[in-house]
Amino acid sequence: MLDQWIFVAALLPIGLVMAATPIVAGQLLAPRKPNDIKLSTYECGVETVGDTWVQFKVQYYIYALIFVIFDIEAIFLFPWAVAYNQLQLYMVLEGVLFILILAGGLLYAWRKGALEWL
């Protein structure tokens, strides 16, 4: 079972190489005539205003936080789902209780307005 991962270890570098080959071919075949204007940052054709790494909304951070919570929940639920055929009804209900607690968390975030796109 562990030796199946050899295929993955072979496929991922091959994927990288297959992506890198056209790029390298481009760098060999394509013209290279850099000048200041071509290399400058694109901002709808005008000069850039201000710093590049701007401040962004905190809402992105809140989405990431909620994502982390539910992702961890899903990861915890996978062993429960894999062992599902050997479980009895009360064990299934315990997993359902876990999901209900986290659904309560989602409801709390919803009512608090954490899910709004400001």
Add this chain to the structure above:
Amino acid sequence: MGFDFNNPFGSITELLTSLLINLGLPQPLVSVILAVVGAGILAGVTLTTAGVFNIWLERKIGARFQDRLGPNRVGPFGLFQGIADAIKLTLKEDITPTGADKVVFNVAPLLAVMSVVGLWAVVPFAPQLIGADLNVGVLYVVAIGGVGTLSVIMAGWSSNNKYALLGALRTVAMLISFEIPMVLVLLVPTMLAGSMGMVAIVNGQDVWFLLLAPVAAFVFFVSSLAEVGRTPFDLIEAESEIVAGYNIEYSGMKFGMFMVAEFFHSFTIGALFTVLFLGGWRGPGSETYPILGLVYFVAKTFFMYFIVMWIRYTFPRVRIDQMMALNWKFLTPLALVVVMATAVVDKLALSQGWPRTPVHLALNGTLVLLTLGLMQAYARALRRRVEGMRQPEAGEIAGAAVGPGS
């Protein structure tokens, strides 16, 4: 051992293994060599198909949806259009903007393609034809999909362009949001098959999981559409919205790699949906003739890809706040309810001896009716609230009908 026609793929592997062992190589090296050769063939075949054939298919079918012809100049029926595009992109100048973080800037397109190619390692094409029969196949799919999300933020952050950064942040917010219903709903085929491995899921589909869990299939399909960034969720690359978003500073083949990754990904979700919900390679006669299994799998995958394209050319784009509301207030609660309900009902059905398929169909039907009822009630409440806030116009009594069809 001869060539067993009932098991062609397994016997090819055995033949090659015995050939290499007879050449005197040790066993571990043989498996590594076979893995590398297999991976090369898989990556080559699928990337070529996606990069050349699928792009042609997409443009032709999209054109027919829009009542026009599509590419028909380059090669017979325009078949060489993809190759022409690839050659054009290769010959374009590769501009790295000043101030860009060179390492991250160059690695981002590579990671995007690598993540999608890696997804094909766990897809079972036919009874013995799979890259790697991992026992955590479903989890592997989610994990490798996450690397694609990483490449987006790498591209946006390293471009030294504030619009690329903002576009990348919006994209990543969408991608991680839609990953939640997708991961939650993947619990349903895992429960019904009793394993995370893709081969086990296909083997457990005596009845397609589309029939046992249609709501789960719907949620998975919609979330995958958003994960790929296809319409109606293609905000991240819509030209009229933010002019190419996170890959605005990319030119030449690096941009080509992002484009190929996106096309390839939308084909891959067709394949994943087929494996998880449409029975993979199963069909009449596919156990005795594994080649038929491959044919069924390819047919189902292209059918799902056609549906993805159909949706793309039918629906208008969704606004980002509508999209986030759809995900967090509709898909995630629905996914949670589906997982809970399927878990309880399947266990009850097993213990009480009810027939499995009708019980699950009834459960999903009830869920659909409940959801529609809740949505109707919500819309009614919203309408009542909006009407209550509306100021009566001159010469009109508050509460009277506004006009015909109000």
